[in-house]
Amino acid sequence: MALRSIGIPAGGGVLSVEELRTRLRQVGEERYHHRHPFHLMMHAGELSQGQLQAWALNRYYYQSRIPIKDAIILSRSDDPEFRRAWSKRVLDHDGDTTREGGIERWIRLAEATGLDRERVVSCQEVLPSVRYAVDAYLELVRNRTLLEAVASSLTELFSRDLITLRMDRLRQHYPWLSGGLDYFEARLQQAPEDARFALQWVSEHAVTRAEQESAINALTAKCDILWAQLDAIYFAYVQPGWPPPGAFRIEES
């Protein structure tokens, strides 16, 4: 993926760790999908059950690719300590014999919206644009530097506030969904742990100003990827838009 290049401001020297963290947080404030109108509608209770189904079904494709993304990052590091820390993420999503993983929990959320498990897991009705955006994330972690791959995960810095708000509002506006929120409950603890490690690692490994800017740029690219998924969902299912041929359609009620 050709990332939009962001030039280094004239006269810019190396940022202090605090300056770098401020810049990363700025990206989140401006571009993280907590600002997306689809989320604003969700939190205001303005989505129909069908629209929540469309969201759960499409975002399942993203969820299903997260452990693949993390396995690619794992495969790119030659540092056992890094890999020990990072492999937790694959387990968090895939689960193991002792604990349930995030993908299974997301399926239960989709079931709580009224969808059949098979329909969700098949990914047959995922919007092509959602697929392209998610696949662009895999391409980013595969083909850019390891620093950029790790930095792209830093959206987790911003997820706790969004998830906290979302759980509250989903329970309030869509009480019939309340049984399906285990995914978010687990992420409330996992995401900040993961973000802490990744932020520390990025702070240590982005040494030159060019590396720092590449990390900021990668986080921007990841925000674009999350945002584009909601654009596609909003366009197909909220606006008087149209899901493309073959994609999930909301049933007439």
Add this chain to the structure above:
Amino acid sequence: MALRSIGIPAGGGVLSVEELRTRLRQVGEERYHHRHPFHLMMHAGELSQGQLQAWALNRYYYQSRIPIKDAIILSRSDDPEFRRAWSKRVLDHDGDTTREGGIERWIRLAEATGLDRERVVSCQEVLPSVRYAVDAYLELVRNRTLLEAVASSLTELFSRDLITLRMDRLRQHYPWLSGGLDYFEARLQQAPEDARFALQWVSEHAVTRAEQESAINALTAKCDILWAQLDAIYFAYVQPGWPPPGAFRIEES
């Protein structure tokens, strides 16, 4: 890219060449972007100059990737005869010392809409979703079979009718654009030549029913890729939608 899998109908044997071609044409009738509402508006004269700018600027990213796509396909064939036929495509877009290429012609179209060349060529303001869709096309021709890569080019079977109509309507509704239509003029001849070769090649190389279905599936995937680009443009610039942060914005007039 994980293509949506399309099962082989029960009892389905190998299709005759005529049956295969009929199936491929059906894909075009149902899914080619001649049906897209953005094109319908364009042909009805309902787009503003800013909207035509957004289209020309975003589609430039697609145009700029076409010779890369064709070079990937070239690189995957070990048949000199195939490569001799296919290399024409790279030249058609890049040009050489004796003739102008399609990319240069597209830039002139974008200039005719009122955009600066540098702004178009930089690709800085391209919608992320357009980028993801175009990059998915490169991924398709890189990672799927050569048969699927070639079959994905068969949208050119349908382009002549669309281009003929488009040139007529652009001249009628947007006469100030008339000086920028050389790109389409050239494609009127190039596309049918290319499509003839590719259709013949696909007909000969899709031998089993599974191969035939994979070719149909690849053409479907390509139609999705074209359609998704217009969805993104429509959503950002026609609906009361929003271009994502950093993307091209239509100037207030």
